[in-house]
Amino acid sequence: MVKVKYVARPKLSNMERIFFIDFIHGLKTTFKNLLRKTITTRYPYEKLTPPKRFRGTHAHRVKDGKEPPSFVVLEKFMEIHEGESRCVACYMCQQACPIPSLFRIEAEQLPNGKKRVTRFDMNLLNCLYCGLCVDACPVDCIIMTDEFENASDKRADCVIHMDDMCERGVSFDRRRYNEPDRIWIDDKAREKLWGQIKWTYTQ
Amino acid sequence: MKELILISIGIGIKSLIFIIGMFLLAAYLTLIERKFAGHVQQRPGPLHVGFHGLLQPIADALKVLTKEDIVPNFVDKYLFYLASLMAFVPAIMILAVIPFGEPINIFGYEIKPYISDVNVGLILALAFGSISIYGVIFAGWASNSKYPMIGGLRKAAVLIGYEVALGFALVGPIMLAGTFSLREIVEAQQGFFGAFIWYQPLAFIVFLFSILAETGRTPFDVQEAEAELVAGYNTEYSGMKFGLFPLAEWYIATFVLSAIAVILFFGGWNGPHIFGPISPYIWFLAKLFLVFMFLLWVHWTLPRYRVDQITEIAWKVMLPLTFINIFITAIIVIIKG
Numbered sequence: 311m312v313k314v315k316y317v318a319r320p321k322l323s324n325m326e327r328i329f330f331i332d333f334i335h336g337l338k339t340t341f342k343n344l345l346r347k348t349i350t351t352r353y354p355y356e357k358l359t360p361p362k363r364f365r366g367t368h369a370h371r372v373k374d375g376k377e378p379p380s381f382v383v384l385e386k387f388m389e390i391h392e393g394e395s396r397c398v399a400c401y402m403c404q405q406a407c408p409i410p411s412l413f414r415i416e417a418e419q420l421p422n423g424k425k426r427v428t429r430f431d432m433n434l435l436n437c438l439y440c441g442l443c444v445d446a447c448p449v450d451c452i453i454m455t456d457e458f459e460n461a462s463d464k465r466a467d468c469v470i471h472m473d474d475m476c477e478r479g480v481s482f483d484r485r486r487y488n489e490p491d492r493i494w495i496d497d498k499a500r501e502k503l504w505g506q507i508k509w510t511y512t513q
Numbered sequence: 514m515k516e517l518i519l520i521s522i523g524i525g526i527k528s529l530i531f532i533i534g535m536f537l538l539a540a541y542l543t544l545i546e547r548k549f550a551g552h553v554q555q556r557p558g559p560l561h562v563g564f565h566g567l568l569q570p571i572a573d574a575l576k577v578l579t580k581e582d583i584v585p586n587f588v589d590k591y592l593f594y595l596a597s598l599m600a601f602v603p604a605i606m607i608l609a610v611i612p613f614g615e616p617i618n619i620f621g622y623e624i625k626p627y628i629s630d631v632n633v634g635l636i637l638a639l640a641f642g643s644i645s646i647y648g649v650i651f652a653g654w655a656s657n658s659k660y661p662m663i664g665g666l667r668k669a670a671v672l673i674g675y676e677v678a679l680g681f682a683l684v685g686p687i688m689l690a691g692t693f694s695l696r697e698i699v700e701a702q703q704g705f706f707g708a709f710i711w712y713q714p715l716a717f718i719v720f721l722f723s724i725l726a727e728t729g730r731t732p733f734d735v736q737e738a739e740a741e742l743v744a745g746y747n748t749e750y751s752g753m754k755f756g757l758f759p760l761a762e763w764y765i766a767t768f769v770l771s772a773i774a775v776i777l778f779f780g781g782w783n784g785p786h787i788f789g790p791i792s793p794y795i796w797f798l799a800k801l802f803l804v805f806m807f808l809l810w811v812h813w814t815l816p817r818y819r820v821d822q823i824t825e826i827a828w829k830v831m832l833p834l835t836f837i838n839i840f841i842t843a844i845i846v847i848i849k850g
């Protein structure tokens with residue numbers, strides 16, 4: 311059931327009506343804002359670091375010893391060396407994606423019976439950066455990084471491949487793997503904008 | 514004959530100066546407005562072209578002048594072209610009757626800082642103001658498209674109501690001054706308490722609302738209500754033809770109507786002579802700037818009224834107010850003789 315809350319329109323007294331009290335309140339507010347400092351960033355010259363959870367350009371984590379247990383189970387069927395993408399070509403990301411056709415994932419079977427991923431392309435022009443692929447990945451391979459400047463004047467540049475995704479993943483993990491996972495970089499900035507969070511229970 | 518030629522040359526030069534000056538001024542008024550709007554919303558506005566965006570208006574002008582001018586296939590071509598001129602030319606013609614100060618003597622020549630001082634200046638200004646409405650209506654009609662049509666009709670409805678209120682609001686100061694000439698109206702207001710705003714507060718409020726409505730600024734900007742009408746009556750325009758509409762309506766019209774407000778209610782160029790011989794101009798421009806900034810302030814503060822509410826205010830509130838004002842003024846004028 312959707313609950314509807316009716317709010318009565320505030321009644322204006324005659325004083326307020328005749329002397330435009332509301333207008334004056336509004337004018338006061340805008341004048342106060344006029345004197346405040348601007349809150350913008352001078353973008354091309356000054357760039358913000360997005361929070362760790364930011365949903366930017368996709369990347370692949372590589373096999374580096376920090377894999378979840380599920381990867382250890384699957385690893386024996388795969389031909390993956392240290393420092394290579396941990397993708398096991400399970401197609402879960404493509405299944406979860408609202409636009410599956412933006413993925414091109416291919417894998418082959420090697421003579422020794424193991425599986426090797428030969429292709430992992432994503433056409434980011436079609437991506438809506440929802441992050442469902444990240445949630446779906448069973449081996450914590452596909453992630454989204456804090457890189458957001460992926461505009462280009464050629465369509466071909468907007469398709470990302472396994473090798474550059476691995477590079478991006480390595481660089482992202484090097485920079486931010488140990489950072490606590492939180493929406494705001496620091497609590498002070500958050501509190502300034504949104505006020506203090508009041509939890510109703512303690513963990 | 515020789516005298517006539519000299520006078521026409523003089524007026525020609527003066528008009529040219531006024532028109533070019535107005536263009537430059539309007540360009541920089543856009544910068545002022547953008548800066549003001551930015552800071553009201555806690556962003557800095559234009560910042561990178563020149564020092565704090567000082568060259569931005571020039572860049573914008575170059576951009577809008579060199580843009581491709583697209584004329585849609587099914588428009589009424591003649592009216593379509595005419596409309597942008599109809600909106601722009603009358604707005605700038607009001608400048609002809611606005612005095613910016615007293616005549617001064619430089620090198621033995623008498624320089625008059627106004628183009629003409631006709632004895633029906635105020636009526637002329639009103640008439641030009643009404644002609645520019647045709648531009649808007651033509652633009653809406655000639656575009657052959659629904660949004661401009663609705664925008665043009667809304668503007669017409671708003672303007673008809675407020676033109677009437679505006680006309681009657683002006684009657685009060687005219688009765689007090691006993692003349693239509695803008696220069697003589699200024700001369701009738703001497704001293705700080707001679708300004709007509711103290712005697713005509715009702716007329717001033719109506720006049721303020723009318724300026725906002727005439728120039729399509731919030732709370733009366735229904736004709737270009739971006740959220741509903743794309744851009745209102747100028748949706749189908751592009752290039753400089755598009756640029757002329759906001760230039761005429763938001764800047765030039767606002768500027769000249771503020772000038773008229775200063776002349777009628779704030780004593781024009783009267784003020785203490787503290788800046789030497791140029792003090793009248795400084796006073797006039799300072800008052801003008803303050804009125805203009807106040808209009809901007811209102812624009813960037815208030816939300817927009819509904820169409821029916823706007824016309825309702827015009828006919829049911831503003832018009833009766835002006836009648837009351839005229840009545841009271843008439844009684845006072847009769848009593849004081």
Ligand code: SF4
Nearest residue numbers: 407437438440441443
């Ligand atoms: S972010 Fe969303 S749209 Fe983009 S690839 Fe992942 S699941 Fe698909």
Ligand code: SF4
Nearest residue numbers: 397398400401403447
């Ligand atoms: S879900 Fe993860 S492991 Fe599976 S194909 Fe996608 S990236 Fe590779």
